Amino acid sequence: MAIIFDINERGELMVDAKTLTVEAFYQLYKSDKAPNKLNAIKLLKYVFFMGDITEKNPHRDIAYHLRESYAKKDVFGDANHKFSKKEQEMIENAIQWYYTLNRDCVDRLALAVNKQVDQITKLLEDSEEITVKNYRDRVELLKDIKNILISKTQTDDFVEKTKKKAKTKGNAARSPMEMGLILTQSNDDEELE
Known part of the structure; x- marks a missing residue:
């Protein structure tokens, strides 16, 4: 629901x-x-x-x-x-x-990825200034962030596609029965056979 x-x-x-x-x-x-x-x-x-x-x-x-x-x-x-x-x-x-x-699980995945990106952003905002000593570490971190952002974009695309598939004509959300969450009498009979 x-x-x-x-x-x-x-x-x-x-x-x-x-x-x-x-x-x-x-x-x-x-x-x-x-x-x-x-x-x-x-x-x-x-x-x-x-x-x-x-x-x-x-x-x-x-x-x-x-x-x-x-x-x-x-x-x-x-x-x-x-x-x-x-x-x-x-x-x-x-x-x-x-x-x-x-x-659903797709929404939770998107939320978890967004939360991770927020935490990384906060880490960067709160961290020390770039120095010659920590420059290489920062470059490596930025490479990792690039990969995370690519993954986030792919996750967002996946979530959007999954949500579009879960819609019916007229952009109405599918009912629990249409999604197979509620079994009808005929579904119950089919499963028993």
């Missing part, structure tokens, strides 16, 4: 009933007692920014180690926003469920 969060043209998160059938999202939503559910919507938007890897998420290309502060700044207006203990637990649970429901 894929959970799709939609952000409208005003930057507001649109929550549908399907999203709220997942207990982790429903807990965030019902924790806000205000009629307009403004805080709940903000918390769910934060979950979207932290967990979504699709092109709909404007935060998807922010370096992994910076994503939290940028998401907090965007949603709450403060990069150092503090969650209550209860909010933190609900958010962590919701992000985990978002990952679980929206990522």
Whole structure:
């Protein structure tokens, strides 16, 4: 079951009933007692920014180690926003469920590669200046990075092709039954023969 969060043209998160059938999202939503559910919507938007890897998420290309502060700044207006203990637990649970429901093995592969590239970038940003003494090590590192980036490009291409194959006419996502995740009575009968 894929959970799709939609952000409208005003930057507001649109929550549908399907999203709220997942207990982790429903807990965030019902924790806000205000009629307009403004805080709940903000918390769910934060979950979207932290967990979504699709092109709909404007935060998807922010370096992994910076994503939290940028998401907090965007949603709450403060990069150092503090969650209550209860909010933190609900958010962590919701992000985990978002990952679980929206990522297959191909998505997880792409995410792992992106995270590695972010870590290498951070290492380079935080490392010492180039000197004559460490020049050769830096050249070797850059060669390794070139190979990693080639692998990332190939992985991204593979993910894109795989995702396109998983779509049907009209760019609609395939249902769990079409993907063979849910067996019909006739499928059950065929397997028994």
